[in-house]
Amino acid sequence: MKKSLYIFFLFSLSAFGAISSLERGLLAAGEGNYRAAVHQFSKEIKERPKNAQAYIARGDTYCKLENYKSAIADYTKAIELSPKLGAKAYSSRSKAYVALKEYTKAILDLNVAANLSPNAQIYYDRAEIYLTIGNHKAAIGDYSAGIALERTPVKAYGERGNAYLGAKDYEKALNDFSRLISLEPQNALAYNGRGAAYAGRGDYSRAISDYTIAIRYAPQDASVYLNRAAAYEKMGEEKMMIADYSQAISIDRNNPSTYIKRANAYIETGKDKEAKIDAQRACELGDCALLEKLKAGETQKKKTFWFF
Numbered sequence: 001m002k003k004s005l006y007i008f009f010l011f012s013l014s015a016f017g018a019i020s021s022l023e024r025g026l027l028a029a030g031e032g033n034y035r036a037a038v039h040q041f042s043k044e045i046k047e048r049p050k051n052a053q054a055y056i057a058r059g060d061t062y063c064k065l066e067n068y069k070s071a072i073a074d075y076t077k078a079i080e081l082s083p084k085l086g087a088k089a090y091s092s093r094s095k096a097y098v099a100l101k102e103y104t105k106a107i108l109d110l111n112v113a114a115n116l117s118p119n120a121q122i123y124y125d126r127a128e129i130y131l132t133i134g135n136h137k138a139a140i141g142d143y144s145a146g147i148a149l150e151r152t153p154v155k156a157y158g159e160r161g162n163a164y165l166g167a168k169d170y171e172k173a174l175n176d177f178s179r180l181i182s183l184e185p186q187n188a189l190a191y192n193g194r195g196a197a198y199a200g201r202g203d204y205s206r207a208i209s210d211y212t213i214a215i216r217y218a219p220q221d222a223s224v225y226l227n228r229a230a231a232y233e234k235m236g237e238e239k240m241m242i243a244d245y246s247q248a249i250s251i252d253r254n255n256p257s258t259y260i261k262r263a264n265a266y267i268e269t270g271k272d273k274e275a276k277i278d279a280q281r282a283c284e285l286g287d288c289a290l291l292e293k294l295k296a297g298e299t300q301k302k303k304t305f306w307f308f
Helices: 002-015 021-030 034-047 052-064 068-081 083-099 103-116 120-132 136-149 154-166 170-183 188-200 204-217 222-234 238-251 256-268 272-284 289-295
Strands: none
Touching: 021 034, 021 052, 034 052, 052 068, 052 083, 068 083, 083 103, 083 120, 103 120, 120 136, 120 154, 136 154, 154 170, 154 188, 170 188, 188 204, 188 222, 204 222, 222 238, 222 256, 238 256, 256 272, 256 289, 272 289
């Protein structure tokens, strides 16, 4: 409603010729017309070269156009012009750096943003970067810092739970996913995550129970079937394991790794013909390693993977 009123207001101003280039740019960006928005923001910058807001707005629009280098240049200029806008500009520039996979620069920008104006989102953004580069301990620290600043950090419990899974701290992962489930009892991702935590500590029966609940709420999520299949394998339930791999394949027929997992399951149960068919399909999808081993008379050792 607020956005609609704002657009109506801008249209009204436009009718009387009272709208600025910055406002025209914001209107165009709001309508998804990003190239027109860049044009208007550039006009604003030419008319008012010290308008830091215009540089930020143009930087945001360059990001929408995936022109991240130009976005970084605009955010940098905004930082030079207005230190008061620093937190916003540093935070936005970090996203552009992430898009370019320049993670160290992104972290440095978020460090500055957190010092200038600490808020939960800045910590969560930095935590995501730490997860991307595999620094689970730092990610957990940032999720915890963000959670401390929020009244009801629902989503963050799941994200920190995933970080604990990555760090193999299964008890703390269980706690976070359980908190999330208490807040959102039908959250499939929370049950899937808690199932992975149970599996991590070897409690496969409870893992299967949670995966089954997750499937009830998200029946088209292939990863949950893959997780439950891995748990069934640990319990020696080969028939159930193969059934879950088959269900995952019915949801996503173009994932070669799932065919390989089912082929290995067939090998374990002596179904060599079915295994070869799956290995052949995996090869058609780009992974021929198992097929080549089968042709050479070798088989792949069992491996269990958890998806979260």
